[in-house]
Amino acid sequence: MNQAEKEESLREYAILKNEGKPFFPYAVAKDSVMAVIVMIVIMVLALLFGAELGPKVNPDSTTYVPRPDWYFYFLFYLLRIFKWPESVVIGTVGIPTVLLLLLFAMPFIDVRAERRPLRRPVALVASILVVLSMGILTYKGATAKEALASELLGDVTSWAQKQGFSNNPQAKAGARLFASLGCTNCHTYLGIGQHNLGAPDLSAEGAKNKGVAFEIAHLKCPSCVNAGSPMPSFAAQGQKNLSELAAFLVASKGPHS
Secondary structure, three states, X not given: XXXXXXXXXXXXXXXXXXXXXXXXXXXXXXXXXXXXXXXXXXXXXXXXXXXXXXXXXXXXXXXXXXXXXXXXXXXXXXXXXXXXXXXXXXXXXXXXXXXXXHHHHHHHHOOOOOOOHHHOHHHHHHXXXXXXXXXXXXXXXXXXXXXXXXXXXXXXXXXXXXHOOOOOHHHHHHHHHHHHOOHHHOOEEOOEEOOOOOOOEOOOHHHHOOOHHHHHHHHHOHHHHOOOOOOOOOHHHHHHHHHHHHHHHHHOOOOOO
């Protein structure tokens, strides 16, 4: 900034300082009035058109894929980038905290009196980067596809062929249950699904030689077998389904070459 621009900036600042109004009560009053107007508009719209209600919750559903509200889509997508447990803290705590601290620090970093955006490159670039990154992550989170049970059921035949249990009807029935119960929301199997809460890849679970009895006991009460396990109990599936799931897991010894 040359001397003329500096003098002009100081002159504008002096005018604003002399002729401006204090934050309290003027700005506070304006913000309060605007907040009240927004709330009234929301209430009127709700009374006129009603609140949007989704379908009633079905507690027996095994195919529901939970998703966050739209304003958490950016964090939802970060969790797909940073995997549990190695780097999930970076995505959920590290990056949002660093960005929030930078936002708080910005007024102390860029302390010039200049008000025109084009003459405040630090604030302008930071704002643009924040808006772009949040927008892109929100879009990616909104369009991220989940493995639906209907799609996974079509993969059961392929799983049976790759794992070599095509002639094992009980294991195939267990594979269909595995696909329909939403197990791939936490586990991966032959490259399908995702790692959540440290859930392991089950593609070669049978190669660990744990046996059917162990798998059934684990499905009934995961935390009883593995202390602290966040996996929910599948005891409500009944002995027949548990036996089929166990047969599927035992038969999954890794894809045949």
